[in-house]
Amino acid sequence: MIVLLDEVPYDQITISMICKKAGISRMTFYHYFCTKNDIMNNYIYEIFASFQHHISYPITMEIIRDYDHILQAIVFFDQYASFVLTLRKSGQYCLLLDNVNHYFEEVVAPSYSGPLYDLYFYSGALLNAFVMWEESGKKETPEELAVIMCRLMKST
Numbered sequence: 001m002i003v004l005l006d007e008v009p010y011d012q013i014t015i016s017m018i019c020k021k022a023g024i025s026r027m028t029f030y031h032y033f034c035t036k037n038d039i040m041n042n043y044i045y046e047i048f049a050s051f052q053h054h055i056s057y058p059i060t061m062e063i064i065r066d067y068d069h070i071l072q073a074i075v076f077f078d079q080y081a082s083f084v085l086t087l088r089k090s091g092q093y094c095l096l097l098d099n100v101n102h103y104f105e106e107v108v109a110p111s112y113s114g115p116l117y118d119l120y121f122y123s124g125a126l127l128n129a130f131v132m133w134e135e136s137g138k139k140e141t142p143e144e145l146a147v148i149m150c151r152l153m154k155s156t
Contacts (some may be wrong), residue, residue: 001013001018001021001039001040001043002034002082002083002086003021003156004017004018004021005086005087005089005090005092006086009090009091010090010091010092013036015029015030015036018036018039027141028034035039037095040087040092040095041095041098041099043083044095044096044099047077047080048099048103051073051076051077054072054076055072055076055108058107058111059107059108060108060111060112061108061111061112061114061118061119061122064108064122064126064153065150065153065154066150067146067147067150070086070146070149070150070153071124071125071142071143071146073130074133074142074145074146075148077130078134078138078142081134082135084130084131085131085134085135087109088131088135091129096104096127096131097123097124097127100123100124100126100127101119101120101124103123104119104120104122104123105119107127122153125149125152125153126149129145129148129152130145133145
């Protein structure tokens with residue numbers, strides 16, 4: 001699907017095109033997915049699951065603001081920069097944001113007694129700062145970006 005996004009606008013990608021590119025039948029596709037968004041959501045979920053496994057500690061609201069955690073997240077998600085930027089370029093940024101919000105609700109919210117507004121604020125801030133950093137050519141080092149993000153997280 002990502003390969004197709006480099007060639008065709010998202011809205012013009014069909015299930016048939018996806019199946020042809022993947023070398024599978026439509027029946028196989030529909031056995032696992034209902035829509036092309038399901039593929040993207042599934043892949044994004046796998047990325048977040050991999051991150052959770054990578055860090056191997058529970059994410060809490062306090063951890064979100066921690067320099068080491070922010071740095072680990074930047075370095076980890078940087079390996080998916082091409083995917084993130086392709087989604088952004090293709091007008092599908094909402095898929096990223098929806099999945100980041102869902103991840104925060106699923107992982108952080110159970111241990112957080114504050115309002116969900118806080119989680120949405122932080123998830124959007126982290127995603128937007130990360131994407132801007134990627135789009136601007138990573139002028140700062142991951143460490144410098146982590147310092148900036150940490151400072152902003154702690155000032156709220």
